[in-house]
């Protein structure tokens with residue numbers, strides 16, 4: 014036993030807890046050990062990751078109504094890019110970034126589609142990744158969440174309901190806007206209306222003429238195109254024919270837009286289960302998944 018000696022005090026370790034760590038999405042100060050932001054519920058892991066980087070990561074959102082195919086598209090995209098580095102190399106950062114591709118790939122492998130994304134932001138999956146395309150030597154750091162369509166609709170109809178969506182979309186460098194192609198073909202105009210609402214919401218969020226939403230890249234992706242082949246042939250012409258309002262809005266108010274068609278399933282069927290009727294993929298045949306994202310990354314790399 015030592016009777017006399019110097020005992021270092023560890024209280025200085027507490028000092029860092031006194032300095033708040035700003036949330037990467039909304040900027041609210043949080044304690045260092047917080048898991049979720051106390052204001053917007055975004056994972057604080059994003060802020061911890063961003064703090065280790067010289068340039069802060071950019072943000073990109075995948076938006077569209079509930080059931081349009083956001084989770085299936087994003088999950089498939091991340092899974093494809095992380096396995097096929099020839100077109101674009103994607104490296105995920107942080108264990109939390111694997112959850113989306115894991116959840117999506119495992120249900121598709123079982124011959125099912127993922128369940129609806131919960132409306133609570135603390136249950137959303139976020140991906141932070143590093144991207145490198147063969148054409149660009151510089152890497153791009155990107156953060157993308159998989160949001161719930163219902164929450165998006167609520168925020169658009171009643172602004173400030175979901176602070177996380179508002180803060181994220183205000184800061185996003187670009188978006189992938191998903192539109193349900195078969196529903197559009199059935200002359201169901203709700204897809205056209207919802208997409209126009211979303212675009213107008215973005216323009217209101219940041220109306221600046223030089224760096225506002227009118228100047229940011231918007232990739233418009235027709236999903237489930239496996240169910241309407243003509244959409245694959247010419248997505249632009251498809252938009253003109255089936256979504257006239259959206260087509261006009263893009264031409265008049267946005268400087269950087271492009272139309273794409275994508276499909277994950279190569280045919281679907283209805284299956285009777287104990288829980289009721291369920292739509293299931295007959296096989297997985299991804300088409301046009303990487304192209305919209307590649308275009309978006311190309312536009313972001315030019316900036």
Ligand SMILES: Nc1nc2c(ncn2[C@@H]2O[C@H](COP(=O)(O)OP(=O)(O)OP(=O)(O)O)[C@@H](O)[C@H]2O)c(=O)[nH]1
Pocket residue numbers: 077078079080081082083084085086126127128129130131160161162163236237238239240275276277278280281292293
């Ligand atoms: N044919 C076909 N159907 C698809 C495809 N992707 C999704 N679906 C169907 O669309 C449904 C909804 O897909 P999700 O990815 O869960 O939709 P979401 O946009 O994430 O919906 P929320 O989570 O409610 O916002 C699936 O359950 C499938 O029935 C596709 O590539 N082809």
Ligand SMILES: [Mg+2]
Pocket residue numbers: 083084085128129130159160161162
């Ligand atoms: Mg979803």
Ligand SMILES: [Zn+2]
Pocket residue numbers: 036037038039040041050051052053054055
């Ligand atoms: Zn926050």
